[in-house]
Amino acid sequence: MTSRNTVRIAAICCALTVGLTSVAACNRDGGDSGGVKVGLITKTDTNPFFVKIREAAKKEAEAKGANLVALAGKFDGDNEGQVAAIENLVSQGVKGILITPNSSSGILAAIKKARDAGVIVIALDTATDPENAVDATFATDNKEAGRLQGAWVKGALAGKAPKLLMLDGTPGGTVDTFRHQGFLEGIGLTENSPEVAGKENTNGDQTKAQTAMENLLQRVPDANSLYTINEPAAAGGYEAAKKAGKAGQLVIGSVDGSCTGVRNVKAGIIGATVLQFPAKMAEQGVDAVVAFAQNGTKPSGFTNTGSQLVTDKPVAGVPSKDTAWGEQNCWG
Template sequence: MRMGLTMGTLVAILAVTTTGCTTQRYWGGSTAVGNNTQAKIGLVTKTDTNPYFVALRQAAQAEASKLGAQFTALAGKFDGDNDGQVTAIENLVQRGVNTILITPNSATGVLSAIKQARDKGIMVIALDTETDPATAVDATYATDNTAAGRQEGQYVKAVLGDKPPQLLMLDGTAGSTVDTQRHTGFLQGFGLSDGDPAIIGHQSVNGDQSQAQQGMENLLQRATSVNAVYTLNEPTARGAYAALQARGLLNQVVMGSIDGGCQGVQDVKDGKYGATVMQFPAKMAALGVDAAVEYAKSGKKPSGFQNTGSMVITDKPVPGIPSQDTAWGLQNCWGK
């Protein structure tokens, strides 16, 4: 060994070489995993009020408690609050977590913060929503949103039958991967493309019920011939339902949605819209926490996209589209 090393340097070397941990060093500190290190998990959701993300957070908390992991949950202030999520990531890094689970509001808006966390040895897993590129995180546990959109489109098209479609589309947050994938999947399932004259109107409503109601009211001022409606999620569907009901147009419209929350399944049972495509956020959360615990324990990381599945829920099944009825849906829904 060459001479001139300070006592502090020698202590640091001994600390790294005698713990048996996988230590990833970075400017300003280090993150140690392996040798049964305790998992310290931070969860960042889009909001802390949407029932979907409440269910995801509760499932993550329960799994972390079961496995003896430390757990902290933060969120943006509203759907689309990218800056709030960046601040949350920075907060969790300062708290010394070794895994961050995130449902990103923007596919690209949190990439710099995620990179900074990963550069410090923190594993980052996306839940529910992919980043762009997907390799910006270590792994993703989510619904295949293109497939879920395709299921919704296939169902609405099948129920509409031979009627020439007059389609209105209520999209989510422009630029988000979930919005793009569900929109694209729906059109694939329906057999249309963007720009088709059968699409008589569309509006971005950020997955919000009140914005969806206002957006649908605006569209109906010039599109009362509507007979098919795409909605990004169940709050959007409830807003669309209110606007259609006020105009007396419910009986002429086939509407579908995506989420699988208990309220959404009840809406389908009550006949407010024909079907919803159920997601499984508790499964996403549990898988993410399990991976975080394994990473802390052994240093092993998951990789790639893992589809957590989806299922059409309807009491009016159509041939060729696998589905479950609302009784099954109410037993398996989230947000009870």
């Protein structure tokens, strides 16, 4: 990682750079309004999911008269960058930090230091391991989201035995683990089931997913189903399958709920996706930090911000909404 850059505070926006990709939200009045300072650290600043979290957090902070400083890792999995971001936010005097951890366990020491310094820390989207390493978590029930994806894929196979490929995310992340486990539960398989024909990690990146899928299809050309950690991975997997002339043989499920993902469901690129509500995570996180700063109230435990299967090909026993609903409720 590059060395820590100098903090610069401009008249319009606070720009903070710590050798990782960073974005700082503007104060409502264009300067330091003296309001509560809230830190936000996302996995990256390019994935539409995290862009939505940042936008929603900024809007909610402005509505509460708070100041948001938002940072992001260089890539999905950049734990070192997030550790540096926590240290810098604490030095900036934030009252609370909202974080989507790149590593659910690797970030724990930095979180403990922040909490020991009196800073409230709230996980968004991705739980820490253990979960009580933070004050609270606002997130999708990712095991349930994975289970919904798996149950739909099982139904869409219409009685055919699965020959399953899995495009996973980043090792060590609770989101990745929970979705993977939930999917297997939903489709009725275990980790060692012979029907699980191949797995690759993608870091949730479309380009990496396409390369991974190309490799998987070379080994398992007759695969008939595909689990994906998120919609960029699904898009990459589909492109690889399309180039190999095998897209038509695959039932593809995913999780996210971006407007691009919902459009891909509508176009038949993804069979179904599980929509999440990142704005709720951000809004509730900001509100909790402001409440803590105002009266010392601390949130605790896990708050499920909800999920919904979206598909135009419903299957029996799996509640779903169509893409018209999805287009009205998607993000990004």
